[in-house]
Amino acid sequence: MRFINRSQYFSPEELKEGGIVAYFSMEIAVIPEIPTYSGGLGVLAGDTLRAAADMGLPLAAVTLAHRKGYFRQHLDANGNQTEEPQLWSPEKTLMAEEPVVTVTVEGRPVALRAWRYEMEGVTGHRIPICFLDADLEQNDPADRALTDYLYGGDTNYRLRQEAILGIGGARMLRALGYKPSVYHMNEGHAALLAIPVLEQELHGAGLQTATERNLEAVRRRCVFTTHTPVPAGHDRFSGEQAYRILGAERAGVLERFGCFHDGLLNLTYVALRFSRFVNGVAMQHGKVSRQMFPEYTIDAITNGVHAGTWTASAVQAVFDKHLPRWRQDNVTLRYAIDIPENEIVEAHAASKAALLAEVKRASGVEMRPEVFTLGFARRAATYKRADLLFTDPERLLRMAEQQGGMQILYAGKAHPADEPGKAKIRRVIELSHELSESALQIVYLENYEWRLGALLTGGVDLWLNTPRRPYEASGTSGMKAALNGVPSLSILDGWWIEGWIEGVTGWAIEDHDDEPGEANSLYEHLEQTILPLYYRDQGQWRRIMRSTIALNGSFFNTQRMLEQYVINAYFPERRVEKAGEPAEAEVENTVAH
Numbered sequence: 001m002r003f004i005n006r007s008q009y010f011s012p013e014e015l016k017e018g019g020i021v022a023y024f025s026m027e028i029a030v031i032p033e034i035p036t037y038s039g040g041l042g043v044l045a046g047d048t049l050r051a052a053a054d055m056g057l058p059l060a061a062v063t064l065a066h067r068k069g070y071f072r073q074h075l076d077a078n079g080n081q082t083e084e085p086q087l088w089s090p091e092k093t094l095m096a097e098e099p100v101v102t103v104t105v106e107g108r109p110v111a112l113r114a115w116r117y118e119m120e121g122v123t124g125h126r127i128p129i130c131f132l133d134a135d136l137e138q139n140d141p142a143d144r145a146l147t148d149y150l151y152g153g154d155t156n157y158r159l160r161q162e163a164i165l166g167i168g169g170a171r172m173l174r175a176l177g178y179k180p181s182v183y184h185m186n187e188g189h190a191a192l193l194a195i196p197v198l199e200q201e202l203h204g205a206g207l208q209t210a211t212e213r214n215l216e217a218v219r220r221r222c223v224f225t226t227h228t229p230v231p232a233g234h235d236r237f238s239g240e241q242a243y244r245i246l247g248a249e250r251a252g253v254l255e256r257f258g259c260f261h262d263g264l265l266n267l268t269y270v271a272l273r274f275s276r277f278v279n280g281v282a283m284q285h286g287k288v289s290r291q292m293f294p295e296y297t298i299d300a301i302t303n304g305v306h307a308g309t310w311t312a313s314a315v316q317a318v319f320d321k322h323l324p325r326w327r328q329d330n331v332t333l334r335y336a337i338d339i340p341e342n343e344i345v346e347a348h349a350a351s352k353a354a355l356l357a358e359v360k361r362a363s364g365v366e367m368r369p370e371v372f373t374l375g376f377a378r379r380a381a382t383y384k385r386a387d388l389l390f391t392d393p394e395r396l397l398r399m400a401e402q403q404g405g406m407q408i409l410y411a412g413k414a415h416p417a418d419e420p421g422k423a424k425i426r427r428v429i430e431l432s433h434e435l436s437e438s439a440l441q442i443v444y445l446e447n448y449e450w451r452l453g454a455l456l457t458g459g460v461d462l463w464l465n466t467p468r469r470p471y472e473a474s475g476t477s478g479m480k481a482a483l484n485g486v487p488s489l490s491i492l493d494g495w496w497i498e499g500w501i502e503g504v505t506g507w508a509i510e511d512h513d514d515e516p517g518e519a520n521s522l523y524e525h526l527e528q529t530i531l532p533l534y535y536r537d538q539g540q541w542r543r544i545m546r547s548t549i550a551l552n553g554s555f556f557n558t559q560r561m562l563e564q565y566v567i568n569a570y571f572p573e574r575r576v577e578k579a580g581e582p583a584e585a586e587v588e589n590t591v592a593h
Contacts, residue, residue, distance in 0.1 A: 021570050022180035023049065023061040024169055024190035026161075027070075027150055030117050030129060032450040034093060035069035035086035038150055039379045039413075040476055041227055043450075044281075044558075045186055047306035047476075049129065051558035053121030054308070054328065057566070060178055062169035062190075064161065065090050065115060065133040066150045073413045075446040079429030081414055081422050085149075090115040090131060097130065099175035103168040105160050106245045110143045111136045112168045114176070122308065122327045130176070132168055151415065159237050159245050162267065166192030174200075182570050185224045185275065188235055188267035194218055194274035195250055207253040215257055215274070223569045224275035226268065226298070227473050229288040230383065235267040272296045277569040281474040282495050288470045299568065302495055303474040304561040307333065307553065310480040312458030314350035318343050333483075333554035341542040344485050348459075348545065351484060355459025358452070359409065363443050367407045371441075372534045375460030375486075377411035377448055378477055380421040386410065387424060388466040390431045391519035399523070400440040403531035407441045408432075409456060411448035457481040462506075462530060465490035466522070469511065478506075482552035485545035489525055491518070499552045503529070504544065 027042030028049065037043060045063075052059045069086025076082075094115035102109045112132050119127040134147045146160050166185075170193045173180060185191055198210055201217045228234070242251040242265040254260065259270040272278060272293060279299040280286035286300025308327045311319065319326045322339045326332045336344075349369065356367045367373065378384055389408070390396065400406035410428055414421030425444065432442035445452060457463065457480035465478055465488060472494035479495065481488060487506035490496040500508050507529065510521040533541050 019058045020178050020180045021057065021059040021182045021184060022170070022173055022178065022193075023052075023059055023184045023186060024165060024193055025061070025063055025186035026165060026189035027066070028061060028063045028129060029450060030119060033088070034117070035088060035449075036063065036066040036131070036150060038070045038415075040474075041187060043305075044227075044303055044476060047304070047309065047558045048186075048562065049119045049127050050121070050306040050309060051304075051562045053119045053125050053127045054123065055559065055562060056121065056123060056125040057127075057562065059127055060173060060180070061119075061127060061129040062165065062173065063129065063131055064147045064150075064165055065131040065135075066147065067133070067135060068148045068152075070150045071413070071416060073447045075425065075429065075444065079426035079444065081425055083416050090133060093117075094131060097172075097176060099172065100136070101168060101171040101175050103164060103171065104247060105143065105146075105163050107247070108140055108143060110134055110140075110146065110164065110168075111138050112147075112164060112172065114172050130169070130172055132164060132172060134164060155237055156241060156245065158235065159241055162189050162192055162235070163246060166190050166194070167196050169193060170196035181221065183222045184565075184569070185222065185271050187225065187227050188271045191224070191267045191270035191274070192246075194222060194270060195253075197221060197274075198253070207249045210253055210257075218274050219276045222271075222275040223277045223565075224271040225279055225281065225301075226271070226289055227281055229285060229292065229473055230471050236261075236264040237267075239263055239265065241265070268293075277572075279569065282498065284470065284493060284497050285473040288473075301561060301564045301568065302498060302556070303476055303479070304555075304557040304559070305476050305479045305483070307483055307557045307559070310454060310457065311483045312347070312351040312354075312454070314347040315344070315458070315484050318347045330557040330559040331554055333557075334550055336553065337546060337550040339546060339549075341539075341546055344545055344549070345542055348485055351455075351458040352460070355409075355455045358455050359443055359445065362445055365441065365443050367441060367443075368405075371405040371407050372403075372462070372531060373407040373409065373460045374462045374464055375409050375456045375481070376464045376466075377409070377445075377453060377456045378465075378475075380412040380414035380425050381418065382420045382424060383468045383471040384412075385424075385466045385468055385515070386412065387427050387431070388515060388519055389464065389522065390428070390435075391516060392523065393431060393435055395523055397435055397437075397440050399527045399531065403527070404535040405439050406531070408443070409460060410442070410444040411446075411452060411456060413448055453477070454480070457486065458484045460486060461534060462486065463488045463490075465494075465496065466509065466518070467491055467493050469493045476556075479552065479556040482548045482556065485549050487544050487548045489522065489530065495556060499556060501547075501551065505548045505552050506544075 025045040027037040029037035029042040029046035071083035074082045097114040114130040117129040135144045197218050201214050279301045280289040281303045283300050289298045307330045323332045429444045463478050463481035475494040478488040489507045492508045507525045512518045
């Protein structure tokens, strides 16, 4: 175990008040070997920090250690999902920090330590990520498990965890010597960080003395990103839980400042009430969020993915040859429109070969590289409608037979408590047994995670997305596919409203009031356009692959996304022209610093 020196991360000036952005997220996907993430939210957080490191942003992040991870998924022949913990050891993987801080939870002191991971960017700049850990001998046995499971346990467990993340995380940063000027809550799980920031503003006075003026001072330092239009995604707790777990003083000030709705403590309202800038994660999601919370001003910053992480190695080699600065400047991918098409096709063939080799290893099924391969991989929530493709199984089989064959790859985990989501998995696997034959092969790959996701988005020929509108906040898997020249066929929701150019970056499934209508549009696109193009007009298919990279890959990345956060959320005051210096130069100075 070794302790580290914080001075290697930021200059003394940056450590002073006014420079650091503190980024809080319940889950962060930093590397595959640290399984402290469940899906899109955590991967987005990790990609955000990778981009921040590439750009040299003065930023530090906080999350929980989740010593038992999310879960490893097992699927039997009938599609029944079982789970087992993903044990990992911070002691063997991360670096120890010295401070121990304490948070009172349900009247008991809970001691917390931190483990540090160094996120290094392409220029050598590093972002520190603190993993909070309650597994200390001085803690009550029940409290030692509070940083074990991601989204595990009951609502009592969840609120205790969120107190540790928000309150404990803010205290840990202060103990480490950081004095953030901006706190970014990545989803409402981190909203309770408002309490210690308010305590700082009160300079030792009790929370009961807080005024609207104190609230406004906290608001000037907080930014909130909401990620879900699904009501169940917004954490709510009973008043009894709030007062018992957080204590009367904390719960009382939250209730007084309007964070209780319908008698429940709502963490989304905590974040909304205490933030000066709030955003959804796509243009459409911003609209939906404003409808959900009409009393608040909610902006939109569309998500992205980290280009250097999600571009397959063979495609990276092509970019390195033709666009040598693409990692430092993702906008350079716009010039992929000039890359010879045959080089993109050859790189994709290598990615597809790697994917099909993994399919054979994992399932025993041998797929053919020349056959059109469609991918669908994401969290197995019911609104994502994994089985929409099978609305008319006979028609699906018929088009595969008539057009030249089709291979369909599925992957995705259902939350352990999500029985309807598990039923969707069983249904897809049941249909895969019924329909698979020489012209149509369907495989559901178990234990969807980072490496498998990268193989799928890099190796399939078409990416499918069929959420029920308007429940897709953004979605990012199609963005990863785009970086690899893989077009999408998707419902017009989330990011796809912005990324869709019909026949250029992919195709849109038409909106209908009923699922059969949307399924019919999906089938028509496959039958009349996509499969004929793939099998009989390879020249046009190649052009679509290239334009997908140039138009979508160059925009839907975390570098562009973070630049928008810098300008609009983190340092909006630096947009003002000072002494004749353009606002753009101010932003560039911030990033370079």
